[in-house]
Amino acid sequence: METTENTPGSPTGGDRSGGRTLATEAVHAGREDLAALGLHATPLDLSTTYPSHDSRAEAARLDAFAATGAQLDGPPVYARLDNPTVARFEQALARLEGTESAVAFASGMAALTATLLVRVSAGLRHVVAVRPLYGCSDHLLSAGLLGTEVTWVEPADVAGAIRPETGLVMVESPANPTLAEVDQRALARDCGPVPLLVDNTFATPVLQRPADSGARVVLHSATKYLGGHGDVLGGVVACDEEYARQLRQVRFATGGVLHPLAGYLLLRGLSTLPTRVRAQSATAAELVRRLRADPRVSRVHYPELGGAMIAFEVIGDPHEVIAGVRLITPAVSLGSVDSLIQHPGSISHRVLPEENRHAGGISPRLLRMSVGLEDANDLWNDLDSALSGQASARTPAEPVARSEAA
Numbered sequence: 001m002e003t004t005e006n007t008p009g010s011p012t013g014g015d016r017s018g019g020r021t022l023a024t025e026a027v028h029a030g031r032e033d034l035a036a037l038g039l040h041a042t043p044l045d046l047s048t049t050y051p052s053h054d055s056r057a058e059a060a061r062l063d064a065f066a067a068t069g070a071q072l073d074g075p076p077v078y079a080r081l082d083n084p085t086v087a088r089f090e091q092a093l094a095r096l097e098g099t100e101s102a103v104a105f106a107s108g109m110a111a112l113t114a115t116l117l118v119r120v121s122a123g124l125r126h127v128v129a130v131r132p133l134y135g136c137s138d139h140l141l142s143a144g145l146l147g148t149e150v151t152w153v154e155p156a157d158v159a160g161a162i163r164p165e166t167g168l169v170m171v172e173s174p175a176n177p178t179l180a181e182v183d184q185r186a187l188a189r190d191c192g193p194v195p196l197l198v199d200n201t202f203a204t205p206v207l208q209r210p211a212d213s214g215a216r217v218v219l220h221s222a223t224k225y226l227g228g229h230g231d232v233l234g235g236v237v238a239c240d241e242e243y244a245r246q247l248r249q250v251r252f253a254t255g256g257v258l259h260p261l262a263g264y265l266l267l268r269g270l271s272t273l274p275t276r277v278r279a280q281s282a283t284a285a286e287l288v289r290r291l292r293a294d295p296r297v298s299r300v301h302y303p304e305l306g307g308a309m310i311a312f313e314v315i316g317d318p319h320e321v322i323a324g325v326r327l328i329t330p331a332v333s334l335g336s337v338d339s340l341i342q343h344p345g346s347i348s349h350r351v352l353p354e355e356n357r358h359a360g361g362i363s364p365r366l367l368r369m370s371v372g373l374e375d376a377n378d379l380w381n382d383l384d385s386a387l388s389g390q391a392s393a394r395t396p397a398e399p400v401a402r403s404e405a406a
């Protein structure tokens with residue numbers, strides 16, 4: 001088979017994909033049975049409950065779920081346990097990440113909460129983590145809301161920080177918001193038997209598959225690239241079936257389920273994920289090239305891996321750049337088809353005390369931009385004038401006229 005794949009870690013999609021490439025999996029995984037059902041689009045099942053006259057059989061199936069956490073055999077019982085539309089998204093994401101299973105949640109934070117609760121409930125409440133992390137992930141660990149105790153370390157010091165009661169090692173790579181990367185294979189070795197959680201929200205399985213490097217748990221804020229259109233909130237954990245069973249039991253008990261409509265939208269989002277991420281990454285690389293040559297910018301952060309997220313430190317006032325953009329939307333979040341820019345010190349990482357932002361290398365002059373599918377020159381023109389602090393001289397209608405003239 002001819003392949004156009006050129007990204008590391010994803011040339012075949014792994015054993016479970018029967019040798020298909022990621023681009024093919026993205027549009028077919030989780031939908032293989034549709035033709036036999038006489039359908040083309042994915043059915044959306046909004047039922048909260050399901051009828052059954054056989055309560056003995058339902059009791060047996062509920063007992064089996066309580067004992068194992070395995071997905072229910074047969075028809076669903078109640079939407080907090082199981083939903084067929086969400087299950088399709090989970091199956092597809094597991095295939096893209098090259099893991100046995102995946103479990104979806106209401107948000108990225110609900111997914112992280114369940115991942116931590118699995119370990120805390122087993123008496124393993126110590127977490128070793130590497131900064132920076134997404135602001136709320138750092139906050140969740142630092143505040144100890146779930147009964148965890150965290151030790152923050154540099155990647156090279158992970159092995160030495162592990163204790164008998166360590167339940168998890170957590171890292172983001174590339175990290176939010178500085179795009180710092182770690183050697184995941186080396187880190188996985190240092191973790192020994194302790195599960196390594198890699199938050200893969202920024203890279204997506206298009207650019208890297210952490211499970212191939214030894215991560216046992218791969219987390220996504222599906223709100224970002226997986227959904228891809230800024231209109232769905234969700235989270236998902238890709239992992240082995242043993243961990244997935246525990247996650248399903250925690251999800252059932254704590255209720256952070258993904259809504260079926262969100263599952264539908266996320267599955268649809270996956271079909272364009274490889275195309276979006278490659279196109280957005282190419283534009284991001286071009287903007288990075290121009291920012292690196294720009295005297296108004298003191299430092300540009302961009303991962304070796306590539307990707308569609310860029311971060312840069314400005315010599316002037318970062319708030320003026322936010323005030324000055326007209327095409328790029330000044331908003332938190334990322335991964336959408338349109339470009340967003342935000343000031344981590346004010347928004348995404350605001351929940352952290354200043355010293356924790358400092359420890360994560362998050363400068364007060366840092367701006368984080370999520371590069372969308374717009375034309376690179378249009379984006380550059382907007383950044384260029386925002387960097388020049390021309391905000392007050394322009395009206396919101398002006399960039400439209402400019403792009404029509406271009």
Ligand SMILES: *Cc1c(COP(=O)(O)O)cnc(C)c1O
Nearest residue numbers: 107108109134176201221223234
């Ligand atoms: C946004 C984000 C989260 C949290 O996800 P939500 O869907 O907003 O709950 C976690 N990790 C990273 C890297 C993120 O960017």
